[in-house]
Amino acid sequence: MADRPEPHTTTLHDQPFPELLGYPCDVVVSSDGQWIASSSVLHRYSRVAVYRAADLSCAHLLTFTTEAESIAFHPTLPLLAIGLDNGDEYDRKGGLTLLECDTGHRVDFADPAWGIEPVRWLDDHTLELNFFTMDNEGAPWTARATVVRANWRNLPSDALDRTPHTPEIPRVYDCISPALPLLRTLAERAGRSYDAQGGVRAVAGLGDGRVLATRKHVAVECWAADGTAMWSVPAPSASGGTRIAVAADERSVRVAVSGPDARTRTDFLLVDTVDGTVLDRHSVPFSATMSARSDGVWAIRDAYDRCIGTDPPTPPSTQIFAADGSHRIGSLHVPDRYDLVPLQARRCPELLYVRTGGKVVALAPDAHETMLFSVDAPLGRVVYVSDAAGAALLHGRTELVRRGFPSGEVLWNRPLESEVIDLDSHAGILYALCADGSLVSVDAADGTVLHRRPLPPYGWLSLHVAPDGTPLVGTTAGQILRRPTMRAPSRAADR
Numbered sequence: 100m101a102d103r104p105e106p107h108t109t110t111l112h113d114q115p116f117p118e119l120l121g122y123p124c125d126v127v128v129s130s131d132g133q134w135i136a137s138s139s140v141l142h143r144y145s146r147v148a149v150y151r152a153a154d155l156s157c158a159h160l161l162t163f164t165t166e167a168e169s170i171a172f173h174p175t176l177p178l179l180a181i182g183l184d185n186g187d188e189y190d191r192k193g194g195l196t197l198l199e200c201d202t203g204h205r206v207d208f209a210d211p212a213w214g215i216e217p218v219r220w221l222d223d224h225t226l227e228l229n230f231f232t233m234d235n236e237g238a239p240w241t242a243r244a245t246v247v248r249a250n251w252r253n254l255p256s257d258a259l260d261r262t263p264h265t266p267e268i269p270r271v272y273d274c275i276s277p278a279l280p281l282l283r284t285l286a287e288r289a290g291r292s293y294d295a296q297g298g299v300r301a302v303a304g305l306g307d308g309r310v311l312a313t314r315k316h317v318a319v320e321c322w323a324a325d326g327t328a329m330w331s332v333p334a335p336s337a338s339g340g341t342r343i344a345v346a347a348d349e350r351s352v353r354v355a356v357s358g359p360d361a362r363t364r365t366d367f368l369l370v371d372t373v374d375g376t377v378l379d380r381h382s383v384p385f386s387a388t389m390s391a392r393s394d395g396v397w398a399i400r401d402a403y404d405r406c407i408g409t410d411p412p413t414p415p416s417t418q419i420f421a422a423d424g425s426h427r428i429g430s431l432h433v434p435d436r437y438d439l440v441p442l443q444a445r446r447c448p449e450l451l452y453v454r455t456g457g458k459v460v461a462l463a464p465d466a467h468e469t470m471l472f473s474v475d476a477p478l479g480r481v482v483y484v485s486d487a488a489g490a491a492l493l494h495g496r497t498e499l500v501r502r503g504f505p506s507g508e509v510l511w512n513r514p515l516e517s518e519v520i521d522l523d524s525h526a527g528i529l530y531a532l533c534a535d536g537s538l539v540s541v542d543a544a545d546g547t548v549l550h551r552r553p554l555p556p557y558g559w560l561s562l563h564v565a566p567d568g569t570p571l572v573g574t575t576a577g578q579i580l581r582r583p584t585m586r587a588p589s590r591a592a593d594r
Contacts, residue, residue, distance in 0.1 A: 319368070393449055471504075
């Protein structure tokens with residue numbers, strides 16, 4: 100497998116172990132020190148990556164729809180055992196995967212009634228399996244079995260025959276040492292650094308080649324065109340910045356940042372792009388989203404999903420501000436958050452919202468509403484363009500659509516093979532970042548697919564096309580990928 104991006108792709112914040120997506124769970128090292136294995140476990144989804152210790156390149160990446168809570172290397176062989184558990188209280192299932200790191204030989208064993216965690220090698224010949232399930236009343240049951248083999252190499256799929264011991268109660272959980280300190284040490288030995296500060300939820304390129312981005316614990320940061328870190332504004336919470344809007348003159352950027360308790364505080368910072376100085380700070384005592392027009396006028400909307408009967412925030416729930424700061428120039432109170440949903444159309448001269456019933460409205464700075472058109476389904480990600488074919492909204496969820504603006508007339512639609520994560524456009528090309536790990540380029544005028552490029556498996560969160568046409572992809576792992584520029588179709592140049 101390819102363990103790094105294509106050669107013509109450059110990477111900012113290029114740290115090792117990106118396949119772990121910034122969430123290392125467990126890490127083990129082979130007895131000869133040549134192999135490193137680490138798991139990354141999310142809810143009923145996990146990855147196990149195996150790295151060459153010499154250069155930290157990824158040799159194998161295994162993905163599971165169960166939780167790979169336990170990994171263990173054989174005492175003398177480059178053989179990795181992985182215990183799997185689906186975490187379902189009422190329909191427990193699990194399995195065991197054995198991977199030979201040097202040859203890539205893999206064999207999978209399913210267990211229809213028990214999760215398997217942890218797994219342990221007792222000696223060169225003996226693998227201990229700990230089984231886990233829950234009865235109808237929610238009580239945990241455990242069982243233990245050992246498998247003995249003289250040769251653990253090149254196993255066939257029916258090689259394991261085990262009989263669990265009588266179930267025992269209670270279950271005892273193993274204490275697993277934190278993975279991050281060991282991964283940092285291993286990275287340092289290879290001459291690199293690792294901080295697991297991932298989650299680039301927003302990214303933006305500037306005209307001089309600099310790149311702005313958010314990440315864990317960071318409201319916004321700036322990278323030079325050569326990949327050097329320039330400055331960083333810390334965030335009050337681990338989630339960091341969630342959305343950024345760069346001013347038309349690129350001298351400042353507005354950032355939305357969740358507070359330590361996202362339900363009770365959101366900060367909106369205006370940051371100088373030269374040195375990271377915070378020029379303005381506006382805070383509200385509730386969870387809120389940010390929208391911005393292309394001229395810098397910006398707005399916030401209450402976004403806290405409350406329990407029934409919980410009071411909404413003090414009016415107004417929607418506030419509109421001047422481009423140069425936090426001076427409020429308009430407001431609107433709509434207590435039901437689902438009755439006025441921000442559309443967050445990128446590069447758009449209007450603040451767009453969706454009313455109940457699919458009515459798309461433009462909200463003026465004084466909060467006056469203008470009804471534009473109606474839609475039958477959510478639009479998904481949206482970007483505004485004005486090109487030779489006229490003004491339009493390009494949007495997508497599982498298909499890409501061009502609508503005339505402000506009429507809403509559908510001009511073309513292009514089905515996709517995967518869900519859209521983010522969209523942006525430049526010089527007649529629409530770029531779609533898709534959940535299957537591809538970056539799709541289409542002609543914005545007629546929807547013709549121009550290119551489909553696979554991205555490395557680092558998780559995909561955000562997309563922005565820099566003024567020079569370079570697509571920037573923010574990843575879950577923390578990298579910012581700079582892809583090569585596409586040439587625009589000659590018939591579709593932006594005005």
